[in-house]
Amino acid sequence: MTVPVPPDSSPRPAEEPAAADPWAPPGQGRDAAPTVPGPGFGPAPAHAPAAGPGQIPGQAPGQAPGAPYWPPYAMPAPAPQPRNGLGIAAMVLGIVGVVLGLTIILFWLSWLPALLAVVFGAIALGHVRKGLAANRAMALAGVVLGVTGLLVSVGTGVFVVNRVQEVHREQKAQAEAARIRFETATKAAEERAAKEKARIEAERQRLAAEQEKRAADERARRLSFGQSYTYPDGLKVTMAAPEPYVPRGGVGETPRDATIVQVRITVVNTGPAEVSLLGSGLPTVRDAKGNLVFTLIDGSGRMKILTKSLAPGEEATGLTAYALPAGAGDPFSVRFDHTMGTEYKDVIWTGPAG
Numbered sequence: 233m234t235v236p237v238p239p240d241s242s243p244r245p246a247e248e249p250a251a252a253d254p255w256a257p258p259g260q261g262r263d264a265a266p267t268v269p270g271p272g273f274g275p276a277p278a279h280a281p282a283a284g285p286g287q288i289p290g291q292a293p294g295q296a297p298g299a300p301y302w303p304p305y306a307m308p309a310p311a312p313q314p315r316n317g318l319g320i321a322a323m324v325l326g327i328v329g330v331v332l333g334l335t336i337i338l339f340w341l342s343w344l345p346a347l348l349a350v351v352f353g354a355i356a357l358g359h360v361r362k363g364l365a366a367n368r369a370m371a372l373a374g375v376v377l378g379v380t381g382l383l384v385s386v387g388t389g390v391f392v393v394n395r396v397q398e399v400h401r402e403q404k405a406q407a408e409a410a411r412i413r414f415e416t417a418t419k420a421a422e423e424r425a426a427k428e429k430a431r432i433e434a435e436r437q438r439l440a441a442e443q444e445k446r447a448a449d450e451r452a453r454r455l456s457f458g459q460s461y462t463y464p465d466g467l468k469v470t471m472a473a474p475e476p477y478v479p480r481g482g483v484g485e486t487p488r489d490a491t492i493v494q495v496r497i498t499v500v501n502t503g504p505a506e507v508s509l510l511g512s513g514l515p516t517v518r519d520a521k522g523n524l525v526f527t528l529i530d531g532s533g534r535m536k537i538l539t540k541s542l543a544p545g546e547e548a549t550g551l552t553a554y555a556l557p558a559g560a561g562d563p564f565s566v567r568f569d570h571t572m573g574t575e576y577k578d579v580i581w582t583g584p585a586g
Contacts (some may be wrong), residue, residue: 254537315359319367322353322374329381339388346381349374457566457583465572466503467542471515471581472496477553479530489558491585492528495566498549504536509570513537514552516567519560528553556585 272389329346356371365371453461460470472493477494495515499506514537517525529535530553540552565582 326377333384349378
């Protein structure tokens with residue numbers, strides 16, 4: 233039978249402690265000593281265990297003798313995040329203010345972002361001085377850009393105002409020039425109208441005078457028997473009062489109960505030049521009813537026809553006879569025709585037969 237082996241009651245040698253890592257941080261490793269919190273890291277333990285025989289005071293129990301020991305140290309507090317938002321906003325607003333200030337249409341809006349850039353930049357610089365921000369360059373740039381934007385806005389505003397005033401003055405000057413031109417044109421038109429009116433009035437008066445002159449000349453050439461008329465070329469013509477005429481020899485048949493009269497016309501050239509009597513040899517005679525009365529030819533040699541022309545101062549007489557129908561001789565008319573170049577004028581005598 234098998235006999236059980238009794239347990240070994242002989243003493244065993246103690247296990248060698250593991251070698252400690254001299255470069256490990258405190259509190260790590262199997263035999264690491266407990267870390268004593270430093271000031272500011274929580275409450276310290278009420279008491280530390282007394283050092284055993286062969287231990288170094290302050291050495292953790294069970295720690296191998298001679299192992300290096302680092303005293304506990306405090307962990308640094310995390311640094312606060314820099315407050316850089318105002319500086320960035322100041323720079324952005326400053327850029328916007330400068331850009332808007334350079335715009336003719338939107339310059340009046342640039343003062344607000346420029347002013348905000350100055351305010352935000354000043355606050356950001358204050359934060360930089362207190363150590364709460366780290367973007368001093370951005371904040372300073374925002375202040376500079378904001379001030380620049382304000383100045384540009386003011387300058388642009390002054391430029392726009394001056395330009396508007398200049399345009400207004402130009403428009404006013406143009407309007408004044410247009411008014412002056414209009415008034416000048418109106419005055420010139422009125423003067424032309426007045427001159428035209430005066431010309432028309434003068435022409436009307438001239439025509440009226442000529443018409444009156446022609447009417448007066450017409451009246452002057454409508455005479456009674458025995459009166460005279462002098463033409464513009466100097467020819468003076470006179471018709472004597474009609475006398476009874478007794479035809480002799482070779483007379484054609486005369487109307488029964490007709491009144492036979494002789495017509496004596498005397499012409500004298502009172503002008504300085506020769507006067508033509510072409511077409512004026514025989515007068516035209518009409519009875520009271522306006523009918524033509526033809527010349528009576530008797531062959532006695534008493535009839536005289538005016539010559540073709542008269543020298544200055546020369547005189548001539550024409551003698552003709554006419555048989556006026558009974559009842560149509562009172563009054564009757566005798567017309568003498570005379571042509572002066574292209575101008576034609578007649579003289580008419582009217583009166584009773586005897």
